[in-house]
Amino acid sequence: MMRSKFLSLLIRAPSVCRSMSTATKLTTIDVNDKTGIATLTLNRSPINALNVELLQDLNESIKEIEDNKSRGLILTSSNDKVFSAGLDLNEMYRPDKDRARLLWIKLQDVWLALYSCDLPTAAAINGYAPAGGCLLATVCEYRVMLPKCRIGFNETQLGIVPPIFCMFNFLNVLPRRVAERSLSQGQMFTTEQALQIGLVDDVVSSKGEALDKCTKFIDTFAKVNPLARSLAKQQFRAADLQRFQTERAKDLESFLAFINHPQMQEGLGIYLNSLKKKQQLNAV
Numbered sequence: 354m355m356r357s358k359f360l361s362l363l364i365r366a367p368s369v370c371r372s373m374s375t376a377t378k379l380t381t382i383d384v385n386d387k388t389g390i391a392t393l394t395l396n397r398s399p400i401n402a403l404n405v406e407l408l409q410d411l412n413e414s415i416k417e418i419e420d421n422k423s424r425g426l427i428l429t430s431s432n433d434k435v436f437s438a439g440l441d442l443n444e445m446y447r448p449d450k451d452r453a454r455l456l457w458i459k460l461q462d463v464w465l466a467l468y469s470c471d472l473p474t475a476a477a478i479n480g481y482a483p484a485g486g487c488l489l490a491t492v493c494e495y496r497v498m499l500p501k502c503r504i505g506f507n508e509t510q511l512g513i514v515p516p517i518f519c520m521f522n523f524l525n526v527l528p529r530r531v532a533e534r535s536l537s538q539g540q541m542f543t544t545e546q547a548l549q550i551g552l553v554d555d556v557v558s559s560k561g562e563a564l565d566k567c568t569k570f571i572d573t574f575a576k577v578n579p580l581a582r583s584l585a586k587q588q589f590r591a592a593d594l595q596r597f598q599t600e601r602a603k604d605l606e607s608f609l610a611f612i613n614h615p616q617m618q619e620g621l622g623i624y625l626n627s628l629k630k631k632q633q634l635n636a637v
């Protein structure tokens with residue numbers, strides 16, 4: 354097992370595969386023939402809300418990209434305004450118990466797959482990225498964002514405790530003090546603020562440019578031994594991964610207890626309604 358992982362890393366070469374699209378099309382994969390880099394696009398209309406199926410699809414696509422020995426993974430969205438609206442609140446409001454359990458397990462799986470991904474990862478954030486959207490962006494090693502968007506973990510604003518993997522992501526990206534304050538205040542940052550505090554690495558004016566920047570980032574590893582690069586990344590993340598594994602089951606139970614709490618249900622109902630009302634107001 355270990356040997357085959359080592360071998361696959363040593364012989365990693367640019368992929369000749371052009372496009373590996375998943376059957377359901379909630380995500381699509383495009384591999385650039387020249388660079389060998391895979392672009393993984395979130396494609397759940399209208400706002401890439403993370404439901405069980407999208408998370409499942411994402412997991413499969415990440416695995417497919419790793420198995421096909423791509424040189425890197427770029428995460429982006431097919432929506433030109435929203436990267437991802439975070440977890441699908443409809444999965445949490447008056448939830449089906451089995452689906453709610455599955456939702457959290459799949460979210461944990463996606464986080465784990467990306468946090469421990471052998472490949473260099475980058476996010477082309479071409480729209481809003483609240484909560485779960487921010488999780489997907491900050492689990493990557495590099496971020497570039499379009500102007501006039503927002504990103505952050507707004508959980509505490511919704512009365513939700515951000516799970517530990519949000520903390521791991523922020524601590525990888527931001528100084529501890531900034532990470533703690535923004536998580537505990539549920540701050541959402543404009544693109545410009547995100548750049549200023551280092552939450553994103555660059556700002557560009559189009560999705561094409563964002564993808565180019567991500568490609569350039571991944572290319573910075575071109576001359577680095579892939580095994581050495583991957584193991585160095587794992588070494589940095591090992592303690593977080595260990596803690597995650599220790600707390601994973603507890604984290605799931607906390608989530609289920611939390612969303613099943615009557616006050617949380619009431620709050621979710623009001624919040625969902627306010628999101629719908631916003632659209633009604635826009636139509637007037």
Ligand SMILES: CC/C=C\C/C=C\CCC/C=C/CC(=O)SCCNC(=O)CCNC(=O)[C@H](O)C(C)(C)COP(=O)(O)OP(=O)(O)OC[C@H]1O[C@@H](n2cnc3c(N)ncnc32)[C@H](O)[C@@H]1OP(=O)(O)O
Pocket residue numbers: 399400402434435437438439440441442443481483484485486507508513514515516517603604605607608611612625628629630631632
């Ligand atoms: C150890 C752990 C222990 C305890 C922790 C416990 C619990 C943890 C809780 C779980 C963590 C949750 C993290 C999350 O990800 S929660 C989701 C947070 N997301 C948001 O708050 C985003 C809200 N949405 C928006 O701000 C905007 O919609 C957005 C900027 C993304 C897009 O704006 P736009 O104007 O383009 O679209 P809208 O008209 O607003 O939306 C279109 C329709 O989509 C609906 N909508 C929006 N967001 C969601 C969502 N997240 N889930 C489901 N549905 C959503 C919106 O109501 C519109 O619906 P219709 O009116 O068309 O029916």
